[in-house]
Amino acid sequence: MKISIKAAKIYPHLLALSQARSTSNDKSVSKGNTMIDIAYWLVFFSAALALNLSPGPDLIYILSRSIAHGRRVGLASAAGVCTGAFVHVLAASIGLSAILSTSATAFTVVKYAGAGYLIYQGVKSLRSAGATFSAAEDIESDASAWRAFRQGVLIDILNPKVAVFFMAFLPQFVRPGHGSESLQLVMLGTLVICVAIIVEAFFVLIAAKATNFFRAHPTASVLLDRILGSVLIGLGIRLAMSEQRR
DSSP: OOOOHHHHHHHHHHHHHHTOOOOSSHHHHHHHHHHHHHHHHHHHHHHHHHHHHSOOHHHHHHHHHHHHHOHHHHHHHHHHHHHHHHHHHHHHHTTTHHHHHHOHHHHHHHHHHHHHHHHHHHHHHHHTTTGGGOGGGGTTHHHHHHHHHHHHHHHHHTOHHHHHHHHHHGGGGOOTTSSOHHHHHHHHHHHHHHHHHHHHHHHHHHHHTTHHHHHHOHHHHHHHHHHHHHHHHHHHHHHHHOOOOO
């Protein structure tokens, strides 16, 4: 999931326009409310889809695992990333994410931990010299999938920008009179993750088709490992240099 705070603040303005309606009788009020609900969900799901289609560290990680190890490990990676995102959703619903939004120390600690992990994965990819695509690594497929799942969880949890994103995006879709604010945040966050699962599964199925090609062409696999390693290191450096936004 690409984290764009600016994008998160654009969609609610469209939502506000869709809610600016008033009617004078019961029938028109009911019809107006229905139209508002349709517009609300249309804006919400459009925003969620657009944000999930944008490339970020988690999507790049999922694609790299899918290409290297195939569909099973790719889906496990996506499940890990989405699990990490759900942790952020729960944190946002109980107010813990506010700590990362307001505390420079907490944000910095998590930021550098996440950056370090991305750089570590990038260095491993650079040093693998194409071994990432070795079929021998998939002998213990359950272990490979479990490892990919754990790594996906860590990549998402250790990215403080994900927490800040949910704090900036979800509250603007909370509606007064529709139940507990915390429950609405959990529901909305879960829906964003459901969209992410669909998008990421689609990318996994496409990327996994390239697995056999790279296993059959060692030179290409070495080149791709180096590209992916460089990208992960670059993303880690970018995360380390990112600033806290309030």
